[in-house]
Amino acid sequence: MSTPVVIADYDPTWPKRFMQEKRVIERSAGGRLAPVEHVGSTAVPGLAAKPIVDIIAGVRDRASADGCLAPLAESGYTDVTLCDEHPGWFYCLGKGQKPQDVHLHLADPNSGFWERHLLFRDYLRGDSGLAQEYARLKRRLALRYQDNRLGYCNAKTRFIRSVEVKARGIDIRPMMAGDIDRLHATFSRWDKTRDQFRNYFTRQQEGKRVAHVAVHRTEVVGYGCLTWESSYEPFREQGIPEIVDLNVINEWQRKGIATALVYRSERLAADRGHTKVGISVVQSEPYKPADRLYRILGYEPDGRGITDEDNELHLVAELDPD
Numbered sequence: 001m002s003t004p005v006v007i008a009d010y011d012p013t014w015p016k017r018f019m020q021e022k023r024v025i026e027r028s029a030g031g032r033l034a035p036v037e038h039v040g041s042t043a044v045p046g047l048a049a050k051p052i053v054d055i056i057a058g059v060r061d062r063a064s065a066d067g068c069l070a071p072l073a074e075s076g077y078t079d080v081t082l083c084d085e086h087p088g089w090f091y092c093l094g095k096g097q098k099p100q101d102v103h104l105h106l107a108d109p110n111s112g113f114w115e116r117h118l119l120f121r122d123y124l125r126g127d128s129g130l131a132q133e134y135a136r137l138k139r140r141l142a143l144r145y146q147d148n149r150l151g152y153c154n155a156k157t158r159f160i161r162s163v164e165v166k167a168r169g170i171d172i173r174p175m176m177a178g179d180i181d182r183l184h185a186t187f188s189r190w191d192k193t194r195d196q197f198r199n200y201f202t203r204q205q206e207g208k209r210v211a212h213v214a215v216h217r218t219e220v221v222g223y224g225c226l227t228w229e230s231s232y233e234p235f236r237e238q239g240i241p242e243i244v245d246l247n248v249i250n251e252w253q254r255k256g257i258a259t260a261l262v263y264r265s266e267r268l269a270a271d272r273g274h275t276k277v278g279i280s281v282v283q284s285e286p287y288k289p290a291d292r293l294y295r296i297l298g299y300e301p302d303g304r305g306i307t308d309e310d311n312e313l314h315l316v317a318e319l320d321p322d
Contacts, residue, residue: 003099005142005152007135008051014042017053021095021102025057028075029068033057035109039117041138044124048135053102056117058109065090065106077104089113112254119167120160134159140322154296155320158263161256165214168255170221172264175201175211182220183213186249200225212264214248214257222248224261226268226277232314234304235278240316241269242278246290258290262297270319277319278302280312 018038025036036057041049059065069080072093079094088111094100107114124131137159145152165172175183180201184194200211208229214222223245230242243265248257262279269277279299281291283306291313299315306313 003149004146005149006050007048007139007142009048010046011042011051014049014051014053017101018043018055021053021055021104024075025055025072025104028071029057030071032064032068033059033106037118039105039121041134043121044131046128047124047131048138051101054105055102056105056107056114058114059090059106060108062090068106069093072104086113087111116164116256119164123163123167130163134163136322137320140320151298154298157296158259158266161259162263164256165260169216170257170260171215172212172257172260173215175204175213175223177201179213179215179220182215182218183223186220187223187247190247190249192247203227210265210268212261214252214261216252221252222246222257222261224258224265226265230278232278232280232307234302235314235316238276239274240276240278241274242280244280246279258293259297266317266319270321275319275321276316278314278316280314283311283313 015038022036022038025033034057036055037043038053039056040052040054041047042051042053059068069077069091073080076095077093079098079100081092081094083089083092083105088108089105090108091106093104093106095102095104124134138156141152141155145155162172175197180194180197183197184192200209203209204211209225209227211223211225213220224247225244226241227244228241230236230240230244232242235242243262246258246261248255248261266277279294281287281294283291294315297317299317302314302316304314
């Protein structure tokens, strides 16, 4: 069983703890780790958090990270976890006996992993209202996933990615008439037609679906639809709305936009009293990243297997009512 998830009120000693460990890290690694940043919830003033100070330290590559392990171990960082789930994140090091109060992440400062952590921290530092919304979410999730740390972390992903998207200057909002041409300009290379997007807007006006678009400046970089009456009969019979046609253009992928679009649809469904939402994914190689994302977000197969006519697996997730 994993260590129970505990959320503590903000502790003003957390930044001091970071500064103390920063000096230890810099002294131990002899200048090979730079920069060294305080990240995570304990780095945001006033934010409730798990009482673990997260630190991220920069290294060029895994070989450089390997060379730092021995000197860091001499300073107490002996709990070493190899990390390969995100490019540029090499190790997570814990200090001392569990429960540990410091985690040190060795990562490439030019990686998306590094960028996301600083985007999230800096945006919450500048928006106390959003930070408190995050605190309330974490307390709810800690009760739900008290003995499931991985489940707790995965359940936070929607909110975290939505904040990162905002920090990148991307607005997620309902589709407007002017977006028809913008969507076609972006997605015509994927053989998406102007009539298709015009139909989305018409059905939105009729109250049959809501199309959300992700807009960076004047460019639409992604979109997704929430249809209130699914074409998949089991969802339709149970009154489960479905997220359909979720797309992010290639150069904007892996930046949290798809997750943020899913989150916006989920919140809308929850606001209308729905307790579940569905999504489907084609079972072929190009769609494996989408399948992995949906599983991380808590979507599970509905138990009916893959549909013969379209080779799709239909997944469903419970919604957070708050």
